[in-house]
Amino acid sequence: MSSSLQPDEFALLVDRTGRHFLTKIRPTGQFQCHHGVLQYTDMVGKQEGARLETSLGKPLWIFRPRLQDYLMKMPRSSTIIYPKDIGVLLIWADIFPGARVLEAGAGSGALSLALLRAVGPDGDLVTCDIREDMMQRARRNVTNLMGPMPNWSLCLCDVYHGLPDGPFDRIVLDLPEPGLVARHAAQALVPGGILCSFVPNVPQVQQTVDAYRETQAFVEIETYEAQVRPWIFRGPSARPTHSSVGHTGFLTFARRGEA
Ligand SMILES: C[S@@+](CC[C@H](N)C(=O)[O-])C[C@H]1O[C@@H](n2cnc3c(N)ncnc32)[C@H](O)[C@@H]1O
Structure with missing residues (x-):
């Protein structure tokens, strides 16, 4: 599947150390973790592997979760x-x-x-x-x-x-x-x-x-x-x-x- 990420899909966010965060992409609102905040609207339309930046300037890479994730x-x-x-x-x-x-x-x-x-x-x-x-x-x-x-x-x-x-x-x-x-x-x-x-x-x-x-x-x-x-x-x-x-x-x- 090579389509871009859409609302209501699960997204896996991965930090530099390989730590995983699982979230469902909402039409509005934000995802928050100790690396800072990401707007869900900034996840929509991204291809897997895209690098996003949190409100604190930390990188998180976005993927569809594997079944095991x-x-x-x-x-x-x-x-x-x-x-x-x-x-x-x-x-x-x-x-x-x-x-x-x-x-x-x-x-x-x-x-x-x-x-x-x-x-x-x-x-x-x-x-x-x-x-x-x-x-x-x-x-x-x-x-x-x-x-x-x-x-x-x-x-x-x-x-x-x-x-x-x-x-x-x-x-x-x-x-x-x-x-x-x-x-x-x-x-x-x-x-x-x-x-x-x-x-x-x-x-x-x-x-x-x-x-x-x-x-x-x-x-x-x-x-x-x-x-x-x-x-x-x-x-x-x-x-x-x-x-x-x-x-x-x-x-x-x-x-x-x-x-
Ligand atoms: C360890 S859990 C199964 C976990 C599941 N394979 C998973 O990966 O999520 C065991 C389940 O077997 C069910 N169970 C136990 N004895 C049973 C029986 N005699 N007939 C049907 N289900 C039973 C329990 O209610 C429980 O939900």
């Missing part, structure tokens, strides 16, 4: 799946344009956003949650960035007791006991379909793998932990950063195959 700054009602894990999930679970995907739970909608982008307008996403307030939070975060999504449905249900009508090409679970969904998932997945789950703790991942095996409906059951280590290059210093995202969780993938 938005995910890390949007309001949360739950732990989200971090971009480093989403990246692995999308490739290992092979979420493709046009796929029909079932997701549980909705949480804050971070994974829903990534899945919707990956399946594209020809795909479908059904997102389940046991809590209405979580679905509302997810809906707000998704529509705030992407607008109304006709190919996304939210379903209030307990997936431990059953899934919405399939079949699905992919099922993605981010809830405490994915093993309790294994049998339902085996029924709802197309042959060769992929089940993926995310859990933070070792006992949870062990129970998940055991439950997947017990169904005898899955092959290629594999678990991964994704680690991303940012490095700093500043003057003579070239080293990993002192702080980065540590442990988040384990991703387990399984493929629907004949018993």
Whole structure:
């Protein structure tokens, strides 16, 4: 997308040190941070990468936020799946344009956003949650960035007791006991379909793998932990950063195959 920035779009402002500020461009009014003030009218019509100057003479570069910029700054009602894990999930679970995907739970909608982008307008996403307030939070975060999504449905249900009508090409679970969904998932997945789950703790991942095996409906059951280590290059210093995202969780993938 090479069009200029417009009112009601999100803008990411980046300072000299790489610090990020996320704001929605309003038709009027101003954005304020410790670098000073910027008028929203001065953002409208700018190309991404333009250099703006605050009221205090400080430079801020303006961009459209990447999905990960938005995910890390949007309001949360739950732990989200971090971009480093989403990246692995999308490739290992092979979420493709046009796929029909079932997701549980909705949480804050971070994974829903990534899945919707990956399946594209020809795909479908059904997102389940046991809590209405979580679905509302997810809906707000998704529509705030992407607008109304006709190919996304939210379903209030307990997936431990059953899934919405399939079949699905992919099922993605981010809830405490994915093993309790294994049998339902085996029924709802197309042959060769992929089940993926995310859990933070070792006992949870062990129970998940055991439950997947017990169904005898899955092959290629594999678990991964994704680690991303940012490095700093500043003057003579070239080293990993002192702080980065540590442990988040384990991703387990399984493929629907004949018993
Ligand atoms: C960690 S959050 C999901 C975060 C989400 N993936 C994200 O990236 O924003 C877990 C969600 O699972 C939901 N949940 C827990 N048990 C459930 C169940 N049995 N059926 C459906 N949803 C469930 C919770 O209400 C919560 O919203």
